[in-house]
Amino acid sequence: MADRSFLDWPFFEARHREWADALEDWCALNLPVDHRDVDGACRALVADMGKAGFLKPTGLAAGEVFDLRTLCLSRETLARHDGLADFAFAMQGLGMGAISLFGSPEQRAWLDKTRSGTAVSAFALTEPGSGSDVAATAMSAEKVAGGWKISGEKTYISNGGIADLYVLFARTGEAPGARGLSAFLLPADTPGFEIVSRIEVIAPHPLAHFRLTDAFLPDSALIGTAGKGFAQAMAVLDVFRPSVGAAALGFARRALDEALARVQSRRVQGAPLSDLQMVQGHIADMALGIDASALLVYRAAWTRDTGAPRITREAAMAKLHATETAQKVIDTAVQLFGGDGVRTGEMVESLYREIRALRIYEGASDVQRVVIARQVLGGAL
Structure with missing residues (x-):
C-alpha cells in the first residue's frame, strides 16, 4: 500500500482527503483495465469515471475555479493504479481547459458532456x-x-x-x-x-x-x-503542468511499492535483499526523491488554489523535478528486480514505458529548465 501520510500535510483540507479516499476505493475495484483495445478502454474509462462523478474536477461550471489540488490528487491516485486511467482523466481536463477558462456560455455546454463522461x-x-x-x-x-x-x-x-x-x-x-x-x-x-x-x-x-x-x-x-x-494555451498549461508531475509521482510511488515488496521477499545468500546496505541506499534515495516531488507538486497546486494568478515557476519546477525523479525511481526499481524487471507483463516494466513520455509532453524537461531560469533571472533583476 502506497504511503498516504502526505495527505496530512497542511496543503490539504478535509475535502481533499475525502476525495482521495473515495477515488482510492473506486480504483481498487475498477483498475487496472484491459489495455488490449486501447481506444475502447479509453472510451470506457471516460464513461465509467464520469458516471462515478470523478471527472467533475476536469472542468468548471459557471462561477467555479479549478481545484488544482484535487486534480493532482486524482492524477497521482489514478497513475498509481493504471497509467491509461490517468491518461483518460487528464485529457478530459486538458482538452477542455481553454473552454473552462475562456469559453462562451454556448461552448461551456460541452463541459456537461465531458465532465459526465459522455464526450471525449x-x-x-x-x-x-x-x-x-x-x-x-x-x-x-x-x-x-x-x-x-x-x-x-x-x-x-x-x-x-x-x-x-x-x-x-x-x-x-x-x-x-x-x-x-x-x-x-x-x-x-x-x-x-x-x-x-x-x-x-x-x-x-x-x-x-x-x-x-x-x-x-x-x-x-x-x-x-x-x-x-498563445496566452490561452499557456494559461491552460499553467494549470495542468503540475498535474503531470502528480501523475509521475503516482508512477514513482507504485515503483517504490513494487521495489519494497521485491527486496523484502527476494533472498540472496539466505537473507532478504533489503538487508544489503546498497539496496537500503537505493530505497532511501527513492523515498527522498518521491517526498521532494510531492512537496513541489502540492506547493504549486496550493499556491494556485489560494489565489496566485499564475504559477509559471512553481508549475515548471513541479513538472521537471517530479518527472525526472520518477524516471530515476522507476529505473532503480527495474534494477532491483533484475531480469524480471525487463520482462513484459511486470509492473515495473510497464511503469518504465509509461514514465518516459511525461518528460516530453506539456513542455519537455529542457524547456522547463529554460522557464525556471527566466523566472529566477527575472526576479533577480
Whole structure:
C-alpha cells in the first residue's frame, strides 16, 4: 500500500482527503483495465469515471475555479493504479481547459458532456514543424463570412481518432509569432477534418496525426478573442503542468511499492535483499526523491488554489523535478528486480514505458529548465 501520510500535510483540507479516499476505493475495484483495445478502454474509462462523478474536477461550471489540488490528487491516485486511467482523466481536463477558462456560455455546454463522461475531448497544439516552439504554429485560420476557414496539420494529438471535440490552435495573423494565434472548438464531425494516421508509442495511448482542409467553423467556434490563443494555451498549461508531475509521482510511488515488496521477499545468500546496505541506499534515495516531488507538486497546486494568478515557476519546477525523479525511481526499481524487471507483463516494466513520455509532453524537461531560469533571472533583476 502506497504511503498516504502526505495527505496530512497542511496543503490539504478535509475535502481533499475525502476525495482521495473515495477515488482510492473506486480504483481498487475498477483498475487496472484491459489495455488490449486501447481506444475502447479509453472510451470506457471516460464513461465509467464520469458516471462515478470523478471527472467533475476536469472542468468548471459557471462561477467555479479549478481545484488544482484535487486534480493532482486524482492524477497521482489514478497513475498509481493504471497509467491509461490517468491518461483518460487528464485529457478530459486538458482538452477542455481553454473552454473552462475562456469559453462562451454556448461552448461551456460541452463541459456537461465531458465532465459526465459522455464526450471525449482533445487538446490540439503540436504540429509536425512545431512542438515546444508554439509560436511556430503553421495551421491557418482565414476569416470568411460567418466564420473561419481552417487548414493545416496537427500531430501527436492525445485522444486523436476517438475524441468527440478538439480545442485547436491556428494562426489568425493579428501579429507575428505567438501574438497571431487563436483557439477554436472543433467538433470531430466537422467536414474537412481527417485523421491522417494513428501513432503507436511505447506505452499505448490513442494518438493521431490529423489534417484540416478548408474546414469551416462558425464565429461561435472562436474561443475568447482572436490573437489570444498563445496566452490561452499557456494559461491552460499553467494549470495542468503540475498535474503531470502528480501523475509521475503516482508512477514513482507504485515503483517504490513494487521495489519494497521485491527486496523484502527476494533472498540472496539466505537473507532478504533489503538487508544489503546498497539496496537500503537505493530505497532511501527513492523515498527522498518521491517526498521532494510531492512537496513541489502540492506547493504549486496550493499556491494556485489560494489565489496566485499564475504559477509559471512553481508549475515548471513541479513538472521537471517530479518527472525526472520518477524516471530515476522507476529505473532503480527495474534494477532491483533484475531480469524480471525487463520482462513484459511486470509492473515495473510497464511503469518504465509509461514514465518516459511525461518528460516530453506539456513542455519537455529542457524547456522547463529554460522557464525556471527566466523566472529566477527575472526576479533577480
